[in-house]
């Protein structure tokens with residue numbers, strides 16, 4: 001790996017980066033034998049820009065995104081593109097989407113977008129699409145096939161019939177643990193599109209998928225969940241190397257299902273504690289999830305940060321850069337066949353979830 005890309009230099013230089021991904025010249029070399037195909041991209045997610053009134057917006061959320069944009073612009077090497085992972089807005093209205101788009105316009109280079117539920121449920125994505133384009137699409141970049149899905153759709157009855165107004169619908173979907181919410185899904189139409197899209201791709205081509213909700217079932221009570229996740233996974237299963245990146249959960253998660261690696265992005269807005277802390281609710285956390293205690297309410301950036309993702313082996317190796325400067329890594333361990341956290345704590349030595357000092 002070091003012969004074509006000095007990863008340590010990249011990590012050092014990118015320590016100011018938000019969430020960047022180094023793509024894998026090992027993989028790319030295998031496919032194309034061209035070291036110059038090595039590239040990086042940045043990944044920013046969940047900014048939740050929130051309008052108060054007039055020209056006023058919630059300051060913390062603004063600052064998170066402004067900082068992410070500024071630090072992404074300082075990345076060396078310069079990323080080939082930036083992916084924004086969804087939930088740009090809090091309640092999906094025009095002032096929020098416009099303000100968010102204005103901040104993102106400061107990014108140098110191409111920006112791609114993923115739809116989040118906070119962007120969608122006011123007008124069913126109409127204004128978002130005007131600003132950012134299609135809600136699902138694919139593109140090829142230097143030998144890697146990238147796919148963006150809108151995973152936050154739900155049942156027609158819930159979307160079209162249940163609520164007296166679009167504002168009410170948005171508010172119901174915006175609550176994390178609202179029992180009136182509805183499970184997310186990719187849906188038949190988009191899965192059929194995905195099937196056709198993948199039919200054109202060689203099984204050896206590395207595939208990177210972006211969704212907003214996890215394309216795996218983690219925790220239904222908080223909609224860390226995609227109802228048709230297994231059907232989407234089945235479409236991706238025949239490919240040799242697949243990585244799925246998602247936002248929405250505002251915390252570090254990592255999992256491996258067959259050939260598919262799953263890695264979440266931290267938010268620029270706020271962290272969610274792990275749902276495990278809600279011990280009374282049904283939970284299906286992936287057993288490999290990195291443990292995290294509740295965020296410090298006096299530190300607005302606690303448990304948010306950026307990560308560098310190296311998928312050169314086809315398995316995500318994620319280096320987390322946290323605001324307290326304690327780096328940690330989650331990487332696939334060939335010996336055990338599972339992802340391993342470099343800062344893994346034995347359960348008995350952990351601070352219990354939700355305990356705070």
Ligand SMILES: [Fe+2]
Pocket residue numbers: 046048086087116248249250267
């Ligand atoms: Fe979010």
Ligand SMILES: [Fe+2]
Pocket residue numbers: 087116117118212247248249
């Ligand atoms: Fe979300």
